[in-house]
Amino acid sequence: MSGLSVPVVIAGTGVHLPPDVVPNAELASTLDTSDEWIVRHTGIRTRRRLAPAESTSGMGAAAARQALAAAGLTARDVDAIIVATYTPDQPLPSTALIVKERLGADRALTLDITQAACANGVQALFLAAHLLQTPAARTVLVVAADCASRVTDPADRTTRVFFGDAAGAAVLTRARSPQGGLLGWDFGAELSYDVEIPAPGAYLRMNGRAVWNTATRCLPDSILRAADEAGVPVEEITHFFLHQANLNIVTAAMDKLGVPRTRAPVTVDTLGNTGSAGVFTALHERFTTGAVRPGDTYVVSAIGAGFQWGTLCFRHP
Structure with missing residues (x-):
């Protein structure tokens, strides 16, 4: 068996969903598709859409607060924040830095993973686990958030029916037990x-x-x-x-x-x-x-x- 010498654990998770629910029927009213086609080819019945005034970082921070609460930790406990997204608030500054400021995680190192799209989150978890192998990190917050409604063509049925907006977060810490x-x-x-x-x-x-x-x-x-x-x-x-x-x-x-x-x-x-x-x-x-x-x-x-x-x-x- 391989693995890392310092065992790590997901100590808490969180999710934030925009309140605007978009059913298939709404998309079928403007696109050349139907509820039956979407369900048969994708299994999707509804998706969420982020309001124009809201942001990827806002979703991410909301999910992060849930994850920290579930882990029994505060923002000041966080040593590093890794944000996984292909829809950042803007090219610069860093979305992770914006999330850090929203949370008040004063001590946290900030990192962004952006170029693996839907695989960003897995890469971020991998990096978090490795950061915890170092003496400098005991708590790493991973935030994964995407707002695909901002980058899909409203007239393109291929992409428009598939994607929804959401954020998730996980707090990784060192595990007390070596068996994991x-x-x-x-x-x-x-x-x-x-x-x-x-x-x-x-x-x-x-x-x-x-x-x-x-x-x-x-x-x-x-x-x-x-x-x-x-x-x-x-x-x-x-x-x-x-x-x-x-x-x-x-x-x-x-x-x-x-x-x-x-x-x-x-x-x-x-x-x-x-x-x-x-x-x-x-x-x-x-x-x-x-x-x-x-x-x-x-x-x-x-x-x-x-x-x-x-x-x-x-x-x-």
């Missing part, structure tokens, strides 16, 4: 322009068939490699927190792994593809209900534009 932490991981990439924002101010473009082919091939394989590195048979993994891109991708990945679908919580049906935040919405669902118990193993796995993908295998101490 990040046990193994896998990352990979293949250069592709099938999902891209080709220029500043341009809309997101997506080749849905290419996404399907790559995701259903790479996600299960990445999970198997990470589980193998962790020394955990895939059938013994308790929870699968997968990128919430498309319900059909989630079910295809679970079927390919030969694992019951019930082990993978689903939020894409009511939230849409929330980008970097997707895996965090699934994490939050099970952490807040107490479903993740000491000794459980779980994977966090996502794929994003590029294509870039990654999987982390944890044991909850």
